[in-house]
Amino acid sequence: MYTDKVMDHFSNPRNVGEIDNADGVGEVGNASCGDIMKIFLKVEDNIIKDVKFKTFGCGAAIATSSMVTEMAIGKTIDEALILTNEAVAEALDGLPPAKMHCSNLAADALHEAIKDYKEQHS
Numbered sequence: 001m002y003t004d005k006v007m008d009h010f011s012n013p014r015n016v017g018e019i020d021n022a023d024g025v026g027e028v029g030n031a032s033c034g035d036i037m038k039i040f041l042k043v044e045d046n047i048i049k050d051v052k053f054k055t056f057g058c059g060a061a062i063a064t065s066s067m068v069t070e071m072a073i074g075k076t077i078d079e080a081l082i083l084t085n086e087a088v089a090e091a092l093d094g095l096p097p098a099k100m101h102c103s104n105l106a107a108d109a110l111h112e113a114i115k116d117y118k119e120q121h122s
């Protein structure tokens with residue numbers, strides 16, 4: 001049902017945790033399986049230097065959170081803002097259709113964190 005990449009990111013999630021004094025924090029949730037995802041950003045010179053996440057949720061939510069952190073690190077704020085939920089799901093070689101709503105959290109949480117960063121640093 002899940003691809004090897006999903007299983008890998010679920011079993012060994014990357015960048016789990018929190019960032020003290022994060023430059024931006026984003027939190028989103030979905031009602032259908034009760035997933036809650038929180039993303040913390042460290043930004044320097046408009047580049048995302050570090051991303052950490054805390055996710056309470058199903059395997060798909062954890063795998064997509066992990067993947068989105070890897071995709072965001074090293075990108076500029078503007079590049080990260082155009083990262084889509086579809087791109088995250090594709091990077092994991094796809095998700096079961098029933099789990100797409102979970103993957104829809106990852107990029108949203110990242111975008112919320114960037115919005116928070118922009119509000120604090122404009």
Ligand SMILES: [Zn+2]
Nearest residue numbers: 033035058102
């Ligand atoms: Zn879920």
